[in-house]
Amino acid sequence: MDINPQVASLTKSATLKITALTKQIKKQGKDVVNFAAGEPDFDTPDFIKKAAKEAIDQGFTKYTPSTGDLKLKEAIARRLERQGNPFSDKNNIVVTAGAKYAIFLALLSLASEGDEILIPLPYWVSYPEMVKLTPAKPKFIQLSQENNFKLTPELLEKSITPRTKVLLFNYPSNPTGATYTRQELLQIAQIVEKNNFYVLSDEIYEALVYDQREHVCLASLGKAVERIVTVSGLSKTFSMTGWRVGYLAANQKLVDAVSNICGHTTSCPCSISQAAAIAALENQEWESKVKVKFQERRDLLYSRLSQIKKIIPYNPEGTFYMFCDIRETGLNSLEFCSQLLDRELVSCIPASPFGQEGFVRVSFATSTEQINKGADRISTFMEKL
Ligand code: PMP
Ligand code: GLU
Secondary structure, eight states: OOSOHHHHTOOOOHHHHHHHHHHHHHHTTOOOEEOOOSSOSSOOOHHHHHHHHHHHHTTOOSOOOTTOOHHHHHHHHHHHHHTTOSOOSGGGEEEESSHHHHHHHHHHHHOOTTOEEEEEESOOTHHHHHHHTSSSEEEEEEOOGGGTTOOOHHHHHHHOOTTEEEEEEESSOTTTOOOOOHHHHHHHHHHHHHTTOEEEEEOTTTTOBOTTOOOOOGGGGOSSGGGEEEEEESTTTTTOTTTOOEEEEOOHHHHHHHHHHHHHHTSSSOHHHHHHHHHHHHOOHHHHHHHHHHHHHHHHHHHHHHTSTTOEEOOOSBSSEEEEEOGGGTOOHHHHHHHHHHHHOEEOEESGGGTOTTEEEEEOOSOHHHHHHHHHHHHHHHHHO
8 A cells, every 4th residue: 555544544624525516516607505615705805915915016925934924923912912812922823824734733743642632523524634644543522412512511521531632622613603601611721720631722713703702712711821722813704715824822842843843844834825914913893894794694594594394503603604403304414415405506514524413514604695595495405305
């Protein structure tokens, strides 16, 4: 066998695969409703594009420091400081090619042979696959529907063993949309403080929390800060998925380890994207506008899907995903999604690649017109079942 078995064992990213398939069908001229997208439908804002164009014209087109341009790290540091993150010094920050790479780098730096990586289930598709590329093993924590798929202190405590090295924690959660209150996070942070493991806190959807909820950064709670790694990025908030800018904030030792890998693998994130990211982070108005828009879309999708028989939507507290229980249809999630696409041209993501059967993920990162059209079609699909 030519391929390293660790690499050969990886499955394809279902989210990227289905999103690409949906775009391809659309290109063929078919009127498909895209409820699969893990990215906002709107274009990157002009003020961000302008900064990128200026960067090119001014020759900002060479290698930057491998952990990112100083000005960008300062802008990220100011954001982290506003969130109360103690790692708000430029030396505690590494800018990466997307948050995905930041998560992978932190995992690779921490996970050794014999370690267990805790992954609450349902999980984001890429977490178990990233763990497969390290010497450690994933250990899943099945979350319960009764607790709105939230990690409870009891579930976490029960899963900890002397081998526990990292908890891969994502909130607001992809795919369930669940998020945590300050009090709930404090309970988790206290468990981390008592036990000797790291938390990789993936807060990429931090700007998208609804109904006057506030996003609380886990590291800001002052518990076990040395062992909390905050990950975020610009993909979702600023509709910059293709620009590939993410970052992590962590203790000095981990930052040094991660920087070393960056230096020998990517050299640095794209300089032009970094210039664009500085402009994005300097604009604080954008985020509140985006949040209002997504909340309107969530409300519309929730009210529409709630009226359809045999589908039970969960009202997400954050993100742009709605997790829906489809068990009453008698179809598994893959069958549901492929039949829905074939018959009604609506694409959404089956939850089986998130580790959870019987559910689908419906993205509302699309216009209200598309949401209405998609809901009409789901309704027709259900009636014919
Ligand atoms: N974490 C989660 C939970 C995500 O859904 C995504 C989606 N792309 C990422 C991380 C990575 O985002 P990016 O690499 O585009 O910054
Ligand atoms: N994170 C998004 C999603 O879950 C984008 C695709 C990906 O990176 O997996 O759909």
